[in-house]
Amino acid sequence: MFDLSPALVTFLMFAGLLIGLFMGHPLAFILGGLAVIFGLMSWGVAGLFVFANRIVGIMDNFILAAIPMFIFMANLLQHSGVADNLFLSLRYLLGPVRGGVAMAVVVVCTVFAACTGVIGASVVTMALLALPMMLKYGYDKSLAAGTICAGGTLGILIPPSIMLVLMGDQTGLSVGKLFLGGLFPGVILSFLYLTYIAIVCGRRPELGPPLSMEERMAVPVRKRISMAAVNLVPPTLLIIGVLGSIFSGIATPTEASGVGAFLALLMTIAYRRFSWQMFKEVVLSTGRTVSMVMLVLVGASCFTGVFLGIGGGDVLTDLIMTLGMGNKWLILFIMMLIIFILGALIDWIGIIYITFPIFLPIVDKLGFDQLWFVICVSVNLQNSFLTPPFGYALFYLKGVAPPEVTTEAIYKGIFPFIILMLIGLSICILFPSWVLYLPNLIK
């Protein structure tokens, strides 16, 4: 075999990842292909049998089985119209305020985030429903696109969350505790987005004008409040059913995901949206999304197996420790910066698989709380959905947005929200006790 130094292999593997990505090949197979190339170079075929065990380890995993069911639940909810009705009634309630429709988007996304564990459902629902409406009212295209991307991305931070499920699996921390930990940053980010929209549209009403007088007269205030309240009932029931059963310890996250999907199915029937055609399409599109997400897991697991096996972990650990000059806050900053930069290039699954085995021992050595660190990473990873070129929220929005919302307008729109996410991350880093308050309530 070739006798390459671990430092060189580390460099080559990341360079290969970067080159492969920009060649437009699917992430899952680039990760797997690089694992094969560098595994063969270092160990020969005999060293690659570990792939079989790693892949079976992903299948034989009751915690990860929650991921498909949470995606299924979100896709069913997207077709049930729960979010549509809530948004339409909140639009009337908040419409008279400058930027009110954008605020309604953030509120609906926050509520929806507490029902679902993914971002696709919120981004797609809001892009189909709220984006044309905001454009019609004369909202700034960039503000509208940024709001939908950032608001929708809350879906994977506020519990339930498939990202926190994967982090629980990778760290051994309780998924229930992680879910409780995700609440505080989720609410903080939502609050920051609302404040930002209020300030920007308050100063420049042309970015987000209030509803016209005629439209306001159409629905009296009392009716607006009652409509919003009525439409809050179904999501509240879902939140109690899914999150309530997890937090009270009645159900594991996997069990809750199955029950949640079942409840969501009942809601499509209750809202009279159910048809066999729709149901078949949801099952098929869920399958495609699940396979896409899980195959990245398969590729990333092989990549990490080889990467760590050749000693790439030690190379990176040494590099981080040297650059950090023994200052634990500087080391934390470097780790967060690496995650932020990786967030633009690969997805959250790859980042968790590659960085966690390297970063968690460092975190333990520095004396930081692991749960707190993981929550801070999950806030940081919110950026990975927005930062181009690799951002799921961008992919989903571009897939359904009207053509006048150009890529440039979307990029311009997400920029302020990335700053807001970084402010939210700073708050979580500066006040660990606030982040850990809820998780520490349960044993």
Added chain:
Amino acid sequence: MRGLLQVFDKISDWAGRVAMWALLFVTGIVVYEVFTRRVLHSPHVWTYEVITLFYGFHFMILAAYTLLKRGHVSIDIIYNRLSRKKQALLDVITYLLFFFPFMIILIKVGTSSAVASWATYEMTLTARLPLVLPAMKTITPITASLLLIQGFSLFYRRIFFLVKGEDF
């Protein structure tokens, strides 16, 4: 060749449309288990392992269908700006460099792990179920084979376009 590639595409399509229903099976068993465990207070040990088997079957077998429908995420920021000829050339390179080696290795290591598991009649640790682990280990080589033929179908079309300058 045309007929063969159409058969390859059909296989992925058919496998995906069968495997997609495993999701309902998994969800159904979870709901059933929650009901019997929490309401009737009679838990089963076997459900966990059956759930993981079908959850694995679901996402793995759907992988080739997802490839056919271009559902696997990639960065297209540069790719989309290139001419079709350059796109085809890039695809040919990346399939040869990353995709095919990965699939061939997965078939090789997956098959030997599956054969070993069937040979020893491996049972699950907690419920002592037979078949679950050997079946699960067989999923990997099957998935890789499905991906390999689907990948070949896409690859051949790219080569054809490069050589002949027209769509296959």
